[in-house]
Structure formats: C-alpha cells, structure tokens
Amino acid sequence: MTPYSSFLFFIILGILLLPTMILGTMGKRLRYYNVFVSIVVLAIIFSEGNAGFFSLVAFTILQVVLVKGYITYRQTKNSSLVFYVISFLSILPLILSKVLPILAVDNWASFLGISYLTFRAVQIIIETRDGLIKEQLSIFQLVNFMLFYPTISSGPIDRFRRFQKDEEKCWTPEEYKELLYKGINKIFIGFLYKFIIGYSINTYFIMNLDYIADGKFSYHLLYMYSYSLYLFFDFAGYTAFAVGVSYIMGIRSPENFNKPFISRNIKDFWNRWHMSLSFWFRDYVFMRFVFLMKKKKWIQNKMLVSNLGYALLFLLMGIWHGVAIQYIIYGAYHALMMVGFNFFETWNKKHKRWPTGRVMTFVSIVITFHVVCFGFYLFSGKPFQ
Template identity: 95%
Template sequence: MTPYSSFLFFIILGILLLPTMILGTMGKRFRYYNVFVSIVVLAIIFSEGGSGFFSLLAFTILQLILIKGYISYRQTKNSSLVFYIVSLLSILPLVLSKVLPILAVDNWASFLGISYLTFRAVQIIIETRDGLIKEQLSIFQLVHFMLFYPTISSGPIDRFRRFQKDEEKQWTPEEYKELLYKGINKIFLGFLYKFIIGYSINSYFIMNLEHIADGKFSYHLLYMYSYSLYLFFDFAGYTAFAVGVSYIMGIRSPENFNKPFLSRNIKDFWNRWHMSLSFWFRDYVFMRFVFLMKKKKWIKNKMLVSNLGYILLFLLMGVWHGLAIQYIIYGAYHALMMTGFNFFETWNKKHKRWPTGRAMTIVSIVITFHVVCFGFYLFSGRPFQ
C-alpha cells in the first residue's frame, strides 16, 4: 500500500494513532507506542509482497552496522580514508538501485524510501565525523529515526539531532494539543492540495490538453504551466500529510515548501522548494566541496569554486532523481541557472545596475517563475518523447 494514496490508508492511520492522541492530551509519553505503530504501518506498506521488505531489512541492518561501527571507531581515531569507505558503503545500495535498471538487471536493491533512508544514514555518519555526534547511539534510537514511517517514502528529510530532541521531549497536555491541532490542519491542507487541486489539474486539464490546445506550441506551453502547478500541489500535499502525521506523533518534521512560486531568483527558489532536500545537498555536498577547495587551495578563484560546487550539487541532484536523460538535463539546467545567477549577483553587487523597488520585485518573480516552470517541463520528460 502506497503511503497517503487512499482514504483506507488514512482510516488505518486514524485508528492506530488514536492511543497516541489520547496519551498526548493526558501528558503521557508515547514514544514506544509510536515505534509499534511504525512497525505496523511499515508492514502494511510492504504487505504486497516482492523483495521490498527484505531489501529494507537488509539495508537497515547494513546501515546500523556502519553507523555503530563508525561511531565506535571515531571515539578513538579519525581517518579520512575510513570515513570515505564507510560513506561509500552507506550510499552503495542507493547507487545500485539507480544502476541496476540501466543494466537490465532485476532491481533487487530498490525499495520504497531508499533515497530518504540513505540521506538519514549518511547524515549521521557525516555528523559523527564532524564531532557533532559523539555518544554511541542505541539500536532503538537509530531504528526509530531511520524507519520513522510518516516521512519514509518522499521526505521531508529530518536531521538526527533535531529528531532526537523531539523524540525525547515530554510534551505537556497544552503543548501536545497545539501540536495535534497543527497536525490535523496540515492533513486537511494536504487533502486540499493533493486530492482536490492537484487531482483536478491533472484529471481535468493535463489529461485533456490535446482537446484544449490549438497547436503544438500552445500544447507544450500549457503543459509546462499545468505540470508545474500539478507537481507542486501533489508534492506539497504529500508533504503536508507527512508533516501533519509527524506532528500527531510528537515529531516536528521540517517543512518542505515556502511559497516557491513567489521566489525572486533561482537561488531564492531553492531556499523555498523541497527545502529539506536542497538544504541537505547544500550542507553535505556544496559547503563541503567549497571547504575542501579552500583548505587544499586547489582552486583559488572563489567564483570558480562556488560555480563548480553548484554544478556538482545539481548534477548529483539530477542523477539522484534517476539516470533517465530528462533528470540529468534537469540537473544540468539548474546548474547553468545557478552559475549564471552567481555571475549576475556578483556583478550587480559591484555595479548596482539592476533596479530595485516593488515593480522590479514583481518582474523578478515572473521571470523566476518561468525559469522554474521550464525546468519542470524538462523534468517531466515531455520534450524527449
């Protein structure tokens, strides 16, 4: 059963989370019951058979061994080689899940949520290397974080220390009631976004574009706009479900969207769209690449370093979506947009030629909207069909 795809799934969730809500409003702890709920829901999600459950099990065991082993190692030693080996082994299942279909091999490595579980595991390994995580983590702590079901299939991507802070918090009845209220509101917002607006755009407009458009150009133009809006409402709706259920379980999962179509430039857009993913790549790919270049002094030109960082970041993000041509081109497109904006921003800070004011803010939003929509048009794969 796919998470948040049917009303039956929400009915099951409502029944399972009823004790959590009762305990929460009484000021009682519910962390162990929530782990039980996660196990039950994961069993339902992977109940359709196939190798998905066994792949998830093998993946989780591998990550537990790598994380606990590296934390123990890091308490006494600090070898960059060991860190890179452990990180590569942690990422290996995700790489195999992307490569095996290209090789026309049965994709035994893939299962629902492998990307987001990999992000969680790698983040712990990196923060252990940085000294932010020093203590040995229990199996319970790691399993609860890794297999937290509300965000398992498509995020948002949480950070372990933030998650652990909420997981260990003793919510007062008043605090939990406020959290419960916000969670239920987000779930209803998700229904509005995904099952009403998103569904209507797809069913009544995109599926009928051949009859609406009066030419090839207008067809692709209308498809670009409608697909962009559909993608937002469908994904934002899912995120609202995930965050809302997380709130009910006492975990304030991070938001993923902040009015992205009101972005004033492409950099602003990536601070508003799929924020947990873009911030993850920013912190663990871009910033580390820039730091490495400065530390080793391999490249002294700051502009070149940042632009190479953007190219690396967005190509990886494109490949992460898949190895199909549209995803790679999508990543390259945003790398080009970011490097171009980087040049423009640096030039404008020096010369201050770009006009300011409310009117220009509106112009900037309109330009950015079209740049973003064209990127989603590439992402959809429609130009390559």
C-alpha cells in the first residue's frame, strides 16, 4: 500500500495513532509505542511486494553494518580512503537501483524509499567523519531513524541529531497538545493540496488540455503552467501529510516548502523548494566540493569553483530523479540557471545596476516563476514525447 495514497491508509493510521495521541496528552513517552506503529505500518506498506520487503531488510542491514563499522573505526583513526569507500558502499544500492533498469536487468535493488534511506545513512557517515557524531550508536537508534515511516518514501530528509533530540524528549501535555494541533492542521492542509487542488488541476485541466487548447503552442504553454502547479500541490500535500504524522508522533520533521512560487531568483527558489533535499545536496555535495577545491588548491578562481560546484550539484540532482533524458536535461538546465545567476549576482554587487523596489521585486518574481515552470516542463518529459 502506497503511503498517503488512499483514505483507507489514513483510517488505518488514525486507529494506530490513537494511543499515541492519548499517551502524548497524558505526558507519557511516545518512543516505544511509536516503534510498534512503525513496524505495523511498514509491514502494510511493503505487504504487496515481498521482493521490496527483502530488499529493504538487506539494505537496512548493510547500512547499519557500514555506519556502526565506520563509527568504531573513526574513534581511533581517520583515513580519507576508508571514508570514501564506506560512503561509496552506502550509496551503491541507490546507484544500482538507477542503473539496472538501463541494463534491462530485473531491478532487485530498488524499493520504496531507497533514496531517502540512503541520504539518512550517508549523512550519519559524513557527520561522523566531521566529528559531529562521536558516540557509538545503537542498532535501535539507527534503524529507528532510518525506517521512520512517515517520511520514508518522499521525505522530508531529517538529520540524525535533530531527529534523536525529539525522539528522546518526553513532551509535557501542553507541548504535545501544541504538536498535535499543528500535526492535524498540516494533515488537513495536505488533503486540501493533494486531494482537492492537485487532483482538480490534473483531472479537470491537464487531462482535458486537448479540448481546452486551440493550438500546439497554447497546449504546451498551458501544460507547462498547469503541470508546475499540479507538481507543487501534489508534492506539498504529500509532504504536509508526512510532517503532520511526524508531529503527532512527537517528531518535528523539517518543512519542505516555503512559498516557492514567490521566489525572487533561482537561488531563492532552491531555498524554498524541496528544502530538505536541496539543503542536503548543498551541505554534503556543493560545500564539500568547494572545500576540497580550496583545500587542494586545484582551482584558484572562486567563481569557477562555485560554478563547477553548481554544475555537479544539479546534474547529480537530475540523475537522482532517474537516468532518463528529461531528468538529465532538467539538472543541466538548473545548473545553467544557477551559473548564470551567479555571474549576474557578482556583476550586480559590483555595479549595482539592477533596480530595487516593489515593482522590480514583482518583476523578479514573475521572471523566476517562468524560469522555474519551464524547468518543470522539461522535467515532465513532455517536450521529448
């Protein structure tokens, strides 16, 4: 059963979470009952595909062995080679899940949520390398974090230390009631976004564009706008469900969207859209690349380093969605937009030629909106059909 895809899923979830809500309003710890709920919900999610379930189990065992092994190693030694090997082995199942379909091989490596589980495991390995995580983590802590079911399939991507802080906290009745209110409110917003607005855009507009549009150009133009809005409301609705359920379970999962369509530039957009993913790639890909270039002094030009970092970042993000032409071009497109804005921002800081004020802010928002919508149009694959 796909998470948050049917009312039956919400009915089952509501029944399972009722004791959680009762315990929370009484000021009791939620930790152990939530583990039971997670096991039951994961069993429901993976009940329809044994292969997916076994892949999940094998993947989890591999990640636990790698993480615990590296933490133990890092307590006495700090070899870059070991870090890179462990990181590669952690990412390898995700790489295989993307490559196997291209080779026309049965995709045994793939299962629901493999990307987000990989991000969680790699994040722990990297923060262990940085010395942010020093203590040995228990198997329970690792599995509980990695298999936190509300965000397993499409995020948002949490960070271990933040998650653990909430997971170990015993909320007072007043604190939990506030969390519960916020969680239920987010779930209702999710219903509005995904099942009303998103569904309406897709059913009554996108699927009827052949009758609405009066030409090929108008068809593709209307598709670009409608698909962009549909993608936002569908994804933001799903995220609202995930964050809302997390809140009910006493975990304040991070937000994923912050009014992305009022962004003033492409950089601002990526600070508002799928924030947990873009921040993950920023912290663990872009910043690492820039730091490595500066440390090794392989490239002295700061502008070139940052632009190469943007190219690497967005090409990886594109390929992460899938090894298909529309995703690769989507990643390249956003890399080009970020590089272009980087040049413009540097030029404008020096010359201060770009006008300011409310009118220009509105103009910037309109321009950015169209740049973003065209990117989603590429992402949809419609131009390549």
